[in-house]
Amino acid sequence: MSRDAVTKAKRVVIKIGSSSLTGAAGSALDDSSVEKIVSVVADLKSRGAEVLVVSSGAIAAGLAPLGLTTRPKDLATQQAAASVGQGLLIARYTEHLARHKITASQVLLTTEDIIRRSHYQNAQRTLTKLISLGVVPIINENDSVGTQEIRFGDNDRLAALVALLVNADLLVLVSDIDALYDAPPTQAGAKAIHEVMKISDIDSLTLGGAGSAGVGSGGMVTKVEAARISTSAGIAMLLTSLKESAQTLSGSSLGTLFHAQANKSNSRMLWLAHASTxxxxxxxxxxxxxxxxxxxxxxxxxxxxxxxxxxxxxxxxxxxxxxxxxxxxxxxxxxxxxxxxxxxxxxxxxxxxxxxxxxxxxxxxxxxxxx
CATH class of the missing domain: 2.30.130.10 (PUA domain)
Structure with missing residues (x-):
């Protein structure tokens, strides 16, 4: 099946998870992983696409500098780790993007920035202007001050809402899982599903939890929910791994492509349906x-x-x-x-x-x- 929705996308939102940017729980940022995702961004930019990155990893990156070996359970320590790690995260992106002569910016959002209409419009204007200037915004939840996001949230949903916010053509979720499977990937005989025409087609699947590295907060359930939001808004979604991301974004039939279910809708109605609380x-x-x-x-x-x-x-x-x-x-x-x-x-x-x-x-x- 054609993957024109991937290869012809002009505005792309890429989300990369903590487990793809760090090693085992407690490790520092993996510089080679940041370099890989930046290379993917540069390739997309070179073919004329506009790119925004929603990046997890702030809390995970802050663990090692604080002498922690696992993701803390209490909110205050999570916020402290995020505060330390966010600077490390944006510094790596800025450094690697600069090698491709691409300017990076940092945009920190909380759920309130998406929920409240006036905040939503401000975020929309800022991101639209950055894109028009050729900048690649590096977006993350403002975990150092946000509470609901750390307790209940994840960047999969944030990425879907950002895709709505900027009227993207494609949402890409880069995960430690290379595709959606018809059973837990660790189960014998589990098979990858490379195309999802309708979300209802996968309602019967048993979906897994957070990644194996133990540093993320999402899982396959949150990725399917992100697909539900984006595809219902007329935005296709691609699920892939960091290792296969470049090949998949070039049109190879790897990963899982969730096809858009409708034409793009009025952004105000999309906000009301998916972003408002x-x-x-x-x-x-x-x-x-x-x-x-x-x-x-x-x-x-x-x-x-x-x-x-x-x-x-x-x-x-x-x-x-x-x-x-x-x-x-x-x-x-x-x-x-x-x-x-x-x-x-x-x-x-x-x-x-x-x-x-x-x-x-x-x-x-x-x-x-x-x-």
């Missing part, structure tokens, strides 16, 4: 559920029966049916404490009793995406 939930009556699903209308107070959670105007909220099934996500126009007095009432009635500013939608259709 709901702060609460609105429970809808049957009529409102039907209207939103079938007619694409805005959500009015008359169609809401209950409000859950605490949020303010502009936050993302889930829209759910009476049985709890989430059907959509949207940006709410009122604070949670205002909404109970509005439930089941028409906008005209609300305007008469509460004022003209209440004669509007709870969630406008332009701020709503079906899930």
């Amino acid at each position: 709901p702060r609460g939930r609105l429970i809808l009556d049957a009529g409102a559920v039907t209207a939103i699903l079938e007619r694409g209308v805005s959500l009015l107070p008359a169609g809401v029966t209950a409000v859950q959670g605490e949020f303010i105007s502009g936050d993302a909220v889930e829209l759910a049916s009476a049985d709890g099934k989430v059907i959509a996500r949207g940006l709410v126009a009122f604070d949670s404490e205002e909404i109970p007095a509005m439930l089941g009432r028409s906008t005209k009635e609300l305007a008469q009793s509460l004022g003209p500013e209440y004669e509007r939608e709870l969630v406008h259709r332009d701020d709503l995406v079906l899930l």
Whole structure:
């Protein structure tokens, strides 16, 4: 099967994991590994592609200088290791990219930079400008101050969201596993799956956990989730190993190519569907559920029966049916404490009793995406 999605990609986001950049747990950065991924970046640039790198490795790189032999379990030590390791990480990238006459930049993000719309737009503008200047942004989670990212996050999802952020053509995950397998790779008889046309085709697979080196936080589950995000947004995803990355990006049928499932969507809707974190939930009556699903209308107070959670105007909220099934996500126009007095009432009635500013939608259709 043709791999034009790989060889013709003009804007590529590459994510490389900790276990690919370091040796056994507690070791320093493997300079030859950084050199290899930089060589891949340089090759892509030489054929006219724009490249962004999402790089793990800050915590892992900081272990040895702190005298640690394994990834610490407590948050404060993880943050300390990230603080030490991030400088080592960006220094290596800067040094090796400079040999190819390529300028590197450091961009540190937290989940909040993707969740909040204003932050999202700022990150988008910065990355777009760096790309236009020919710079290769080296992106990482800001682990030294972020908490949720270290406890629950991984750079696979971040890479998928960055791909959405910059409207990429291809997302590449470089891992210590060379492809997706139909069973755990260590299991006898496990076979590599080189093409995935639809994510639903692999729903029955048993997926593995974190890498063998013990320094990462992701696993195959997070990689498939990254594929789910990117392919649903019209962005193909390639899973490969560092050893085979150059060959795979040249079009060889190695690794696993997850084909894009749709044309590229509006970035605002993609952000709302995949990057926003709901702060609460609105429970809808049957009529409102039907209207939103079938007619694409805005959500009015008359169609809401209950409000859950605490949020303010502009936050993302889930829209759910009476049985709890989430059907959509949207940006709410009122604070949670205002909404109970509005439930089941028409906008005209609300305007008469509460004022003209209440004669509007709870969630406008332009701020709503079906899930």
